[in-house]
Amino acid sequence: MERDVDVIVVGAGGCGLTAAIAAAEAGASVALLEKEERAGGNTWLSTGSVPAAGSRFQKEAGVQDSPEIMAADLLRKSGPHDAESTVELLARESASLVEWLVDDHQVDLRLITDYKHVGHSITRLHAPAARKGEFLVKDLVAAAERLGVEVVTGNPVAGLLIEDGAVVGVRVAGERSGEYELRAGAVVLAANGFGGNREMLRQWIPEIAEAQYFGAHGSTGEAIAWSEELGSQVGNMGAYQGYAAVAYLHGSIVSWTTVEMGACLLSPSGERMGDESVGYSAFAPVVSAVTEESWVVLDQRIRDYVLGNEEEFRDLVEMGGLAEAADEAAVARIIGADEATVAASLEEFAQAAQGNRPDPFGRTDFGFGPLGRPYYVVRSVPALFHTQGGVTVTDTAAVVHADGTTIPGLFAGGGVAAGVSGRDGADGYSSGNGLLTAIGLGRIAGLSAARTAGEE
Known part of the structure; x- marks a missing residue:
């Protein structure tokens, strides 16, 4: 198949940046498209805290933790939901994720020891020294650029290109970018949730639909809608x-x-x-x-x-x-x-x-x-701040049809994917859940997309 790049990543928040880094590190050529004029999304507005269990930073601080304890903590707070396997996956991957970012990509993350924060029985949040997400974003952008990936801002994706049921690229349409098509071996959806879309909020989360929204303006849910048009399954749509x-x-x-x-x-x-x-x-x-x-x-x-x-x-x-x-x-x-x-x-x-x-x-x-x-x-x-529902994904971050099969060429993470904060409401959210699914699934999606593009 003719292609312009190996992997297209839609959205340059924490999820998209991490996906781009992982894909480029695996040898793929990557186009990272962001509709806003600045990278960052909700990650920029966060405290930059990523939960990780069993990291070497915990061990150095004398903190005993494990993926099993972390998963149990998150599920205790969230209650039963549609992405419990994702909780276990991300808990298992969390320590290597944080160490990979720090050791391989010069991302400044440090164990927070003065508080545990909501949902955690053990100190396991890792954050920038200033505890501001903008510093995490800047470090991720720098890491992507060192791998030859440029954040192309002002280029809003307007839809997916589909051939024989497989996703083969995207269509871009913006005031500054103009209209064009970009073809690839795989696409990663990292465009966040639907907190900035009142219509979707009224449909899925009416209890908070009229509240003030303090998340990223670009979180308008179109990536979830594109996936649904392809028959994707969604989960935890009432959580936020x-x-x-x-x-x-x-x-x-x-x-x-x-x-x-x-x-x-x-x-x-x-x-x-x-x-x-x-x-x-x-x-x-x-x-x-x-x-x-x-x-x-x-x-x-x-x-x-x-x-x-x-x-x-x-x-x-x-x-x-x-x-x-x-x-x-x-x-x-x-x-x-x-x-x-x-x-x-x-x-x-x-x-x-x-x-x-x-x-x-x-x-x-x-x-x-x-x-x-x-x-x-x-x-x-x-x-x-952030919706927690989205499309169902596998352990490789592949987007799942309602019948359980995957959509060829399509991967998702962060706010596009079903989150780990319960099925409904706000009380299932543990600190760092948003960045856990953003950074954690971002890395997995980037690797999977690069592998898929390579196989083709």
């Missing part, structure tokens, strides 16, 4: 990653480490809304069911601790995102709530944190303990 506290108007996440260290969230009336320790994703629909905005309340110890560990939180502080409140009355004034209500909420929270009485919402983990004066208050909104 939410975030309960995005700083308003700053657009930066209020680090959930604040909550893990003992912060709480108050509604506009000054009342708590539930057990915040369930996690930033699971707590998002709890907040959105009550209010369009809320307030994170922390203290000096928490502020200083997170400030010293997380650059994005430091940026939020420097932008003036935290308001200092000398006492409960000042917190009430910032919120615009009744002083007695705020005082009662914070007193009840303090009593639970001290162990004097059970928390009415069942929270048992209070980090540093009761909040102390002065308080710090951050105005925030609940948001949708």
Whole structure:
């Protein structure tokens, strides 16, 4: 078959960049197409945290972990779902994945030891030193370029080329790129999920469809739609990653480490809304069911601790995102709530944190303990970050028909593939699940696509 390149990768976020690196390393010529003007996608907006079990970085830190423990943790958080085999696959591959990125491709990932984060019983998140996804993206772009792969931005793929039931390339159509066809031995779909597509959200995840969306604008679901047109099977389409506290108007996440260290969230009336320790994703629909905005309340110890560990939180502080409140009355004034209500909420929270009485919402983990004066208050909104459903893939990241057979020449990962965060809702999301399927399936898809192209 006539071809322009061996492998086409659609989308240059974490998944697409990793797929391109893996394919090029295997000897394939690669075209990496990105519809936006910058690589990165949701990976750029993330903390860059990739969970890995049994990595040498864990061993050096004295952390005992295994793929079996990691898979059990993720499935405990997610519950039963349509991609359980993917959980086990990615857990097995996770340590070699992180070591491959660091050792072979100069990607700066370091074990986070000061917190476990949601869903993990062991410290296994590996992230850039600054804990910002943009640094992960920059390292991946540099690695791709060293292998001769250029990120071709401003080139939106408009559809797949099909011959005799096999995917043989893509059709590009954009204002800057113009229209053209590109043929290849295999195509990897790495164009993320459908968080930016209100119509698809209303179809699949109505509970969060009208919430503010803080993911990448390019995540509009067309790659899932193309696969469905070919008869692909989809799974976990009702699952998503939410975030309960995005700083308003700053657009930066209020680090959930604040909550893990003992912060709480108050509604506009000054009342708590539930057990915040369930996690930033699971707590998002709890907040959105009550209010369009809320307030994170922390203290000096928490502020200083997170400030010293997380650059994005430091940026939020420097932008003036935290308001200092000398006492409960000042917190009430910032919120615009009744002083007695705020005082009662914070007193009840303090009593639970001290162990004097059970928390009415069942929270048992209070980090540093009761909040102390002065308080710090951050105005925030609940948001949708990333959909977690997509097409069903095999252990080689091949896209699966509804009858169980694979679609020749087509591979997928990241937000295009069925995720590992449960079937429905936001409470099945463990920290790093998005990047686990992006980077993990990206590597597998790139290798598989290169192998397929080579066989042809």
